Amino acid sequence: MFSLFEKKQFxxxxxxxxxxxxxxxxxxxxxxxxxxxxEPHCAYVDTMERAREVFASLQMExxxxxxxxxxxxxxRDREFALFGDSAIYEKAGGPEFWKKAAxxxxxxxxxxxxxxxxxNCIGELGKALAAHFPPDPNxxxxxxxxxxxxxx
Numbered sequence: 001m002f003s004l005f006e007k008k009q010f011x012x013x014x015x016x017x018x019x020x021x022x023x024x025x026x027x028x029x030x031x032x033x034x035x036x037x038x039e040p041h042c043a044y045v046d047t048m049e050r051a052r053e054v055f056a057s058l059q060m061e062x063x064x065x066x067x068x069x070x071x072x073x074x075x076r077d078r079e080f081a082l083f084g085d086s087a088i089y090e091k092a093g094g095p096e097f098w099k100k101a102a103x104x105x106x107x108x109x110x111x112x113x114x115x116x117x118x119x120n121c122i123g124e125l126g127k128a129l130a131a132h133f134p135p136d137p138n139x140x141x142x143x144x145x146x147x148x149x150x151x152x
Contacts, residue, residue: 010038010075015115016148022119023146026126031136032067032088033144034125035060036118039151042074050074051081054151061085063143067133069125071105071118080105082125091132101125 011019023034037054044050051072055061060068066087073080082102084092092098101124108117135141 010073011114011148018115019118019122019148020146022122026122026129027142027146029126029130029135030067030133031065031139032069032126032129032133033060033063033142034069034071034122034129034146035144035149036071036073036122037149037151038073038075040074040076042077042079047072047074047077047079047081048083051083054149055083055085058144058149060144064139065133065136067129068144069129071121071125078109080109082121088129088132092128097128101128 019036023036026034035058037051037058042050044053051070054072055068055070058070060070063085066085068085069088070083071080072083080102082098082105084098089098101121104124105117105121108114108120
């Protein structure tokens with residue numbers, strides 16, 4: 001296994017497909033949306049501030065129910081943040097839920113289990129979204145693309 005932090009890309013094509021499949025599976029249970037954004041370095045001291053900026057730049061706040069979640073990863077800096085829109089942030093349980101989801105991802109990534117960590121985290125986010133935002137036939141099934149977004 002290679003160290004993802006030494007490679008230009010965080011995940012190879014097959015691994016990217018696994019993450020995208022996890023997003024699609026999670027979103028099948030909910031009207032919520034999950035996006036993954038990866039870049040080598042975080043331009044900010046506060047990773048959460050960068051996640052907030054990326055969330056806005058991807059126009060994730062425009063979901064009908066304000067229930068989108070961003071998984072932001074600065075892979076060379078070994079940093080990440082989970083950023084949920086206003087409705088899902090509170091309904092999922094506030095800070096405690098987000099800390100738990102982040103701890104699970106962090107633990108897997110420290111062990112070098114990057115894809116498993118992302119898949120598990122996306123699955124947990126999907127369950128939280130499904131509990132509070134079940135599928136709604138009146139809402140566009142997929143308001144945001146599932147593919148991973150790569151920054152510079």
